[in-house]
Amino acid sequence: MQIIRTAREIISFVEESRKQGKVIGFVPTMGALHEGHLDLVRQSMTETHLTICSIFVNPTQFNESTDFDKYPRTLDADVEELTQVSCDVVFCPSVDEVYPTPDKTIYNLGDVSNVLEGEMRPGHFNGMASVVKRLFELTLPHRAYFGLKDFQQCLVVKELVRNYNLPVEIITCPTVREPSGLAMSSRNKLLSEQGKETALQIFRTLQTLNEQWKDVEIEDLQKVGSFMLSLENGIDLEYIEVRDSKTLAPYDEKSHNAPVVLIAARVEGVRLIDNMILQK
Ligand code: AMP
Numbered sequence: 001m002q003i004i005r006t007a008r009e010i011i012s013f014v015e016e017s018r019k020q021g022k023v024i025g026f027v028p029t030m031g032a033l034h035e036g037h038l039d040l041v042r043q044s045m046t047e048t049h050l051t052i053c054s055i056f057v058n059p060t061q062f063n064e065s066t067d068f069d070k071y072p073r074t075l076d077a078d079v080e081e082l083t084q085v086s087c088d089v090v091f092c093p094s095v096d097e098v099y100p101t102p103d104k105t106i107y108n109l110g111d112v113s114n115v116l117e118g119e120m121r122p123g124h125f126n127g128m129a130s131v132v133k134r135l136f137e138l139t140l141p142h143r144a145y146f147g148l149k150d151f152q153q154c155l156v157v158k159e160l161v162r163n164y165n166l167p168v169e170i171i172t173c174p175t176v177r178e179p180s181g182l183a184m185s186s187r188n189k190l191l192s193e194q195g196k197e198t199a200l201q202i203f204r205t206l207q208t209l210n211e212q213w214k215d216v217e218i219e220d221l222q223k224v225g226s227f228m229l230s231l232e233n234g235i236d237l238e239y240i241e242v243r244d245s246k247t248l249a250p251y252d253e254k255s256h257n258a259p260v261v262l263i264a265a266r267v268e269g270v271r272l273i274d275n276m277i278l279q280k
Pocket of ligand 1: 177
C-alpha cells in the first residue's frame with residue numbers, strides 16, 4: 001500500500017492513474033478505523049480499479065475544541081488495517097496540505113443541513129462540506145463511499161455534489177454494528193465497557209420502534225423512544241426524531257418515502273449518533 005502525505009503527490013498520482021483509464025474509488029475517514037470503515041474500503045475495491053482511503057481529522061467540522069482534542073488518533077494501527085485489506089493508497093495529509101489558506105466559503109447545502117446535527121452542531125456541516133470538496137479536488141474520484149451510520153451526512157454530501165456539480169458518484173453503505181448491535185464508531189474507543197453496555201440502549205430503542213411503528217402514531221413513537229432511553233441511567237439524550245428519509249422534514253404518513261429514526265445522545269460525555277430506516 002502506498003502512503004501519500006502531500007497534495008502535490010496525490011494530484012500527480014491520480015492524474016497518472018486517470019490517464020491509464022483507472023476508475024478511482026475514494027473513502028474519506030478521520031481514522032481510528034474499524035469494520036465500518038473497512039467495509040467501505042472493501043466495497044470500493046470491488047467496484048473500482050483503485051481505492052484511496054484518506055485519514056484526516058478535520059478541525060473545521062468540530063464545533064467543540066475539546067471534542068477535536070479528544071478524538072482518537074491511531075495512524076499506525078490504521079495503516080496496518082488498510083494494508084491487511086489490500087487498500088491501494090492511504091492519503092494522510094497535514095492540515096496545511098488540505099487548507100493552504102483557510103476556506104471561508106459558506107456552502108449551500110440545502111434544508112437537509114439545517115436540522116438535527118445542523119442545529120446541534122453549528123458549522124459542522126459547513127466544515128464537513130469544505131473538507132469533502134477539497135479532498136474530492138485532490139483525489140479526483142469517480143466514486144466516493146459514505147456510511148449510512150452518518151445518515152444526515154450522506155444527504156448533505158449528495159446536496160453538496162448536486163449544488164456544485166461535482167463529478168463524482170456518491171455511494172452509501174449500510175451501518176456496520178458490533179455483534180451486540182452497537183453501531184461501530186471511532187468514538188466507541190472513548191467509552192468504558194460499562195459505557196458500551198449503556199449505549200446499547202440506543203440500538204434497542206431503534207429496534208423497538210422498528211417493531212412498533214405501524215401500530216403507533218408517529219408522535220407517540222418519539223415518546224416511546226424518549227421513554228426507553230430515559231430508563232437507562234447514563235444516557236443524556238440530545239434528540240430522538242422520526243423524519244422523512246429523503247428530506248429530513250418531520251415524517252408525514254402521506255409521504256412516499258420511508259421514515260427514519262435518528263438519535264443523538266451522550267454517554268460518559270461521548271457524543272454518539274445512530275439511526276434506523278423503519279421497514280415497511
Ligand atoms: P468518520 O471516520 O467517522 O468520519 O467516518 C468515515 C466514514 O465511515 C463515514 O462515511 C462514516 O459514515 C463511515 N462510518 C463510520 N462508522 C460506520 C459504521 N458503523 N458503519 C458504516 N459506515 C461507517
